[in-house]
Amino acid sequence: MTGSEATPSFRLAYVPGVTPTKWVRIWNERLPDIPLTLVAVSDAEAFDVLRGGDADAGFVRLPVDRADLSAIPLYTETTVVVVPKDHVVAAVEEVSAEDLADETVLHPLDDTLDWERPPGQPAFERPATTADAIELVAAGIGLLVVPQSLARLHHRKDLTYRPVTGTPESRVALSWPQDRTTDLVEDFIGIVRGRTVNSSRGRAQTPAKTKAEPKAKRPDASAARRKPTAGKPAAGKSAGKSARTGSGSGGSQGGAKRGKPRRRS
Template identity: 30%
Template sequence: MDLDLRKVRYFVAVAERRHFGRAAAALHIAQPALSRQIRALEQDLGTPLLVRDSHGVALTDAGRQLLDDAGPLLASADAVRRRVAVAARGSRRLTVGFRAGIAVTPAVRLFAERHPDVLVDVQRIDGDDQATRLLDGRIDVGYVRLPIDEAGLRVSPLFTEPRVAVLPAGHRLAGKDQITEADLGGEALVWPPDAGPPPTTRPHPDSGYLVRGVDETLEHVAAGRGISFLARSATVFYAHPEVSFVPIPDLAPDQVCLAVPAARTSPVVDDFLAAARATAYVTAECGNATMWPTSSHQ
């Protein structure tokens, strides 16, 4: 029996909230109807997915597995609907996402020479939505920064960028030609939760300011709430009068990749990827980055 995506969406609503009543309210359906749909899904799959207990709802092992798999599955279905809608309008559009500090113009220009009939839209993306936007079809190609959840994606390396320390203007090390990780031992950190572990292994125990994006990072650092680290392109594309950028060569570099949905096959997308690779050196130079040999990413 084919998997009913509507039932899967209902299951996800319950599994995420661990409560049938709250899930039914969010879905705008009656709770008994929701319960029937979940029972029907369990019958389709031949296994219990949820167990009611005194605290609400618990997931079985099968339920946890379905919840893990449901995200990419539902996002892929959404992407199909978006692409069909675009095709029905008769328009040819390619949407390219990019992280802050990455210049996509060189690739867009080269692609336009080969495909003047395709409109290329560009959208800035953040670390916490770069995979989601690719999987649900809001963007077709992404210039992403690692780490990224690669499930359902094809990710290929493009280049690396050295990192800089982001310091308050009055910091004891502001204005130095370069510093080392050891110089910053014990400093409080301002760090995006989606960016993986911070590149320094010795943060102050009181670190805890979580930020989203470069702009928030700069504001928190300027306010003296801690230091941070950014790719060197931040010094080209961003500025703040109360912040100092200082090179820190001994940190692992920031890694920039191209990403597309694994299930997506399109000559137009492939041509944009080719244009992005052909112009990678120019893109890297825009942010003072360094080309990354393809063998360095597995």
């Protein structure tokens, strides 16, 4: 089967913590004949997947190398600290980076926040992954500062999290190779940006509406009920004899009324 005969499809990569469900649902509603395949990737491998052609577009975390990739920033994630449920931090609604100064804060190798080192005291060893760091938090070895989406992804009943201020924030973006901005990529960009099906940007999936023809004027119904004006016969009646005089409606001398004859002197 040649490339032109192949059934079109769309491959969407996404990093941990991102939930593309809403956009996938809209895609399936608008383009039911073009299957969308989800490709789960790590933050570290996301850009190689896009450059290698293993995905048409992907949800990634910034920064993005704009030399060969395009990106549309979508939203900023809340940064939280993951702690055991019986930890003192669990008793407050929010903490600052300074509040963690005396705590051991884990720094996994796949950390997604743009900082050299987290606040607090460093652990003896850096965990390989965020999942490993979560296990260490549950074991009481330290705390973990991550985007809220990752705290939800690795939720455990014995752990909780609280927003933390004074730390970097993770930003999620839609990215794709600049030299492969295909029609399907444009379709997905339109969905992510909330464009309607018939938007001027992107391809419309429904026939364009034609300009409506002007409606013919309806006859004035009141005209049919209007009474004839004085001196004019009603429609359908003869202009012949008058009902009273029996003479023509014109009469002599332009229809002037007859007066009484004058007396002779």
